[in-house]
Amino acid sequence: MNTAEIDIEYREMRVVSVSGVDLTKALSDSHITLLNDSFLSHHILCLRGQTLTPHQLVSAGRVFGEPQVQLLGDYRLDDPPEVSVISNYNKLGGEKPHVRATHWHTDDSYFARPAKATMLFAMAIPSSGGSTQFIDTEAVLNAMPDEMRRGIEGRRAVHKYHSRRGKAVVAVRTPEEEALTPDVSHPLIRTHPETGRKALYINPNRIDHVEGLSIAESDALLDELYDFAFDVRFQYRHHWQLGDLIIWDNCCTMHRASTDFNVFERREFQRLLLKGEVPI
Numbered sequence: 001m002n003t004a005e006i007d008i009e010y011r012e013m014r015v016v017s018v019s020g021v022d023l024t025k026a027l028s029d030s031h032i033t034l035l036n037d038s039f040l041s042h043h044i045l046c047l048r049g050q051t052l053t054p055h056q057l058v059s060a061g062r063v064f065g066e067p068q069v070q071l072l073g074d075y076r077l078d079d080p081p082e083v084s085v086i087s088n089y090n091k092l093g094g095e096k097p098h099v100r101a102t103h104w105h106t107d108d109s110y111f112a113r114p115a116k117a118t119m120l121f122a123m124a125i126p127s128s129g130g131s132t133q134f135i136d137t138e139a140v141l142n143a144m145p146d147e148m149r150r151g152i153e154g155r156r157a158v159h160k161y162h163s164r165r166g167k168a169v170v171a172v173r174t175p176e177e178e179a180l181t182p183d184v185s186h187p188l189i190r191t192h193p194e195t196g197r198k199a200l201y202i203n204p205n206r207i208d209h210v211e212g213l214s215i216a217e218s219d220a221l222l223d224e225l226y227d228f229a230f231d232v233r234f235q236y237r238h239h240w241q242l243g244d245l246i247i248w249d250n251c252c253t254m255h256r257a258s259t260d261f262n263v264f265e266r267r268e269f270q271r272l273l274l275k276g277e278v279p280i
């Protein structure tokens with residue numbers, strides 16, 4: 001099995017593309033270790049050329065962790081329920097195709113225990129555009145000026161499903177889904193549960209305010225943080241190929257969908273979330 005770095009547009013973003021792995025077959029222990037080590041050290045792993053049924057996608061998820069059922073029932077497959085569909089033709093969008101998740105975010109931060117990783121499997125991609133962009137928030141924290149870092153050390157932010165500051169249109173929850181997603185608080189600097197490395201942990205879609213500050217102070221701090229974190233030097237853009245399976249680490253990355261494609265062309269993925277830990 002070869003591992004090689006590819007498509008790195010910005011050197012700060014560490015991405016590995018892996019070829020020669022067939023996830024429909026059982027992997028050896030050494031390959032499982034290699035894949036997990038690569039995932040943890042690079043934050044984003046792209047496994048090219050996969051042909052997976054939804055059940056095989058769940059099995060592939062078990063290579064990296066424990067698959068979980070995502071919040072929104074309308075996106076889930078009936079069988080297996082751990083797999084959901086992300087599409088510009090999603091039924092929640094009505095007749096007109098649309099693109100969701102176009103603002104920077106990390107998945108699942110409105111839960112007390114957010115998913116450790118997200119896996120996206122490319123089922124249909126437009127003829128051009130439609131990439132997914134990433135930000136490495138460990139690199140952001142490492143590059144942060146000392147004064148800015150001191151301003152967030154030990155601070156926590158309140159994440160809400162419907163944040164006062166969120167720019168994205170978020171899906172409507174059923175009353176049962178609403179009961180599962182009360183407001184939660186997470187540290188702004190997070191220690192990775194497996195590597196021990198620290199990263200900035202922000203979700204501009206879901207953070208409402210920083211605890212212990214006035215709303216004006218909190219907004220000023222978040223604006224400053226986001227300005228710094230969104231810098232292009234921390235970004236990587238993934239140009240999808242059919243059969244790409246990407247797994248990214250939600251502890252230390254953010255992502256967003258690009259809108260630079262003909263929205264009437266289908267852009268569709270199967271998505272799997274892996275259970276995570278309470279951020280500390």
Ligand SMILES: [Fe+2]
Nearest residue numbers: 101106107255
């Ligand atoms: Fe997302």
